[in-house]
Amino acid sequence: MKRRMFLGLTATLPMLATRRTGARADEGTPLHPGPGYVGPTNLITDVTGLTVGEAHDTRSRTGVTVILPDQRVACAVDVRGGGPGTRETDALTAGNLVRSVDAIVLSGGSVYGLGSADGVAAWLGARGRGFSMTKQPGVPPSPIVPTAILFDLANGGDKHWGLNPPYRDLALKAMDHPSRSVTLGTAGAGYGAQAGALKGGLGSASFVTADGLTIGALVAVNSLGSVVVPGTRHFWAGPFEIGREFGGLGASAAHVDPEDWGRAKLNPAARANTTIACIATDADIDADDLKRVAMMAQDGLARAIRPVHSPFDGDVIFALSTGHHSLPPGPRPLHVARLGALAADVLARAVARGVYEANLPPDMDGPTWKSLPG
Numbered sequence: 001m002k003r004r005m006f007l008g009l010t011a012t013l014p015m016l017a018t019r020r021t022g023a024r025a026d027e028g029t030p031l032h033p034g035p036g037y038v039g040p041t042n043l044i045t046d047v048t049g050l051t052v053g054e055a056h057d058t059r060s061r062t063g064v065t066v067i068l069p070d071q072r073v074a075c076a077v078d079v080r081g082g083g084p085g086t087r088e089t090d091a092l093t094a095g096n097l098v099r100s101v102d103a104i105v106l107s108g109g110s111v112y113g114l115g116s117a118d119g120v121a122a123w124l125g126a127r128g129r130g131f132s133m134t135k136q137p138g139v140p141p142s143p144i145v146p147t148a149i150l151f152d153l154a155n156g157g158d159k160h161w162g163l164n165p166p167y168r169d170l171a172l173k174a175m176d177h178p179s180r181s182v183t184l185g186t187a188g189a190g191y192g193a194q195a196g197a198l199k200g201g202l203g204s205a206s207f208v209t210a211d212g213l214t215i216g217a218l219v220a221v222n223s224l225g226s227v228v229v230p231g232t233r234h235f236w237a238g239p240f241e242i243g244r245e246f247g248g249l250g251a252s253a254a255h256v257d258p259e260d261w262g263r264a265k266l267n268p269a270a271r272a273n274t275t276i277a278c279i280a281t282d283a284d285i286d287a288d289d290l291k292r293v294a295m296m297a298q299d300g301l302a303r304a305i306r307p308v309h310s311p312f313d314g315d316v317i318f319a320l321s322t323g324h325h326s327l328p329p330g331p332r333p334l335h336v337a338r339l340g341a342l343a344a345d346v347l348a349r350a351v352a353r354g355v356y357e358a359n360l361p362p363d364m365d366g367p368t369w370k371s372l373p374g
Contacts (some may be wrong), residue, residue: 011288025211030185035233038242039206042353045180045215046206047280049073049322052181053174054188054202057166062108063362064070064116064170065188065202067218067278072131074322075101076290077146080298080308081274081315087114087147089316091285098131098144099287104318105147105171106189106276108129112165113149119171120145137335148316150222150274152192156364182218185357189276193222195305195355197263199368205245205346211328215342217300217350219277223265224312227355229254230262231373237304237352240345246356261307275284275351279343282324288338291364294319296340301346319343 039046049070056063076099077089091098102124107113121143123132128140153159182204190202200223206216209238219228228235234252235241241250256262265273277318294317300307301315309315327335355369 008347025367028193028205036207036209038214039192039208039214039332040373041180041188042165042206042245043182043204044206044218044278045182046208046279047322048282049323050280051178053176053178054183055170055173056188056191056364057170059158060161060166061155061192061364062110062111062113062152062166063169063188063191064174065106065220066120066121066171066174066178067104068105068251069322071319072100072102073285073322074099074285074290075146075318075320076287077106077292077315078295078298078317082238082311082312083274084148085111085114086316086317088144091144092146094288094291097268101146101320102129103142104147104278104320105145106218106278107147107149108152108166108189108192109165109167110149110151110153111335113167114147115165116167116171117145117147117362121332122176123172123175127138128236130221134136146318150220150276150314152188152222153195154272155192157192161304164260170252175248184353185368186359186361189220190354190358191361192218195223196226197367198266198362199251199358201358201368203350203351203357205353207342207346209342213283213339215339215346217277217281217343217347219275219347219350219354221274221275221351221354223275223305223308224273224310225307226261226263227305227351228263228369230256230260233369233374235304236306238349240348241301241352242349245349246352249334264307272273272361275308275314276306276315277317277347277350279317279319280349282322283339284323284326285321285334285339290321291335293340293343297343297347300344301351303344304348342371
């Protein structure tokens with residue numbers, strides 16, 4: 001069976017090579033329906049069925065971002081960093097009972113930030129949202145809220161919170177007004193983030209294919225590696241920029257020494273760095289397909305950050321589907337490959353946008369992308 005599937009897929013590959021010419025398959029199916037485009041807002045919320053909540057604490061220099069679907073959605077996760085901090089990611093493993101989620105949380109605060117999921121779970125449970133095998137009077141549902149955190153404890157903010165870290169309250173504040181609008185840069189989970197030697201932040205981007213599939217990304221960039229080419233202001237993600245969404249400089253022509261990490265962080269330490277992200281699509285695909293999309297999307301981090309996935313990073317990517325758009329005709333695995341490739345490009349753009357839009361919080365010192373010499 002696997003051999004027949006492989007032969008069937010390889011028979012379709014020559015058709016992919018004709019996409020740019022507008023050729024048609026034997027049955028008259030268009031192989032290249034036309035160029036895609038950036039979504040209306042260039043945000044993850046261009047994916048139908050999603051809103052985002054954000055909150056930050058200026059005193060502690062930290063924050064929380066919540067991706068909230070209108071209803072439970074299929075989800076998967078891929079972890080590549082050597083120092084991840086997560087909650088409920090095991091629930092998304094193949095073969096387990098629950099592989100759908102009620103929300104995704106990205107948070108600052110290292111291990112303390114995992115408490116943000118408590119606030120989101122409480123908010124959802126109070127509204128009767130969550131997983132239940134059978135509904136019984138007096139038995140609340142169990143909201144499934146996978147969470148990933150980044151390390152922003154050493155950014156100079158006041159972390160003397162004793163027995164009351166702010167993350168549950170920040171999550172509840174973020175849930176006050178979830179919206180299709182997303183503030184980029186120094187906001188939400190990216191408020192206290194540091195991208196190599198530059199101020200990091202929250203980034204988002206989207207893309208809509210000509211046949212109507214939407215892919216969006218939301219990312220909090222707090223990487224060990226640098227997002228810019230050594231000695232330049234050019235983003236590593238420059239070749240994937242659409243318009244002037246992060247400065248319009250495009251690709252760099254600079255030659256890079258393999259050992260030159262440019263504006264990476266100095267003296268990296270475990271869990272001091274992490275890029276956490278969520279990929280979303282309206283394509284109707286299941287959790288197994290989403291796992292592949294999340295894995296392929298990790299290439300977007302490699303295109304935008306150098307180095308990445310180090311022992312000192314906690315890189316985590318979630319992928320979810322709201323299922324509002326049926327897949328076009330054609331082999332399902334090829335559509336999954338297409339979505340994964342697009343997800344990587346969209347995520348690379350989102351990383352650059354997050355750093356491009358970042359400003360320094362009050363009383364914080366250090367370079368931002370906009371302060372780099374021209």
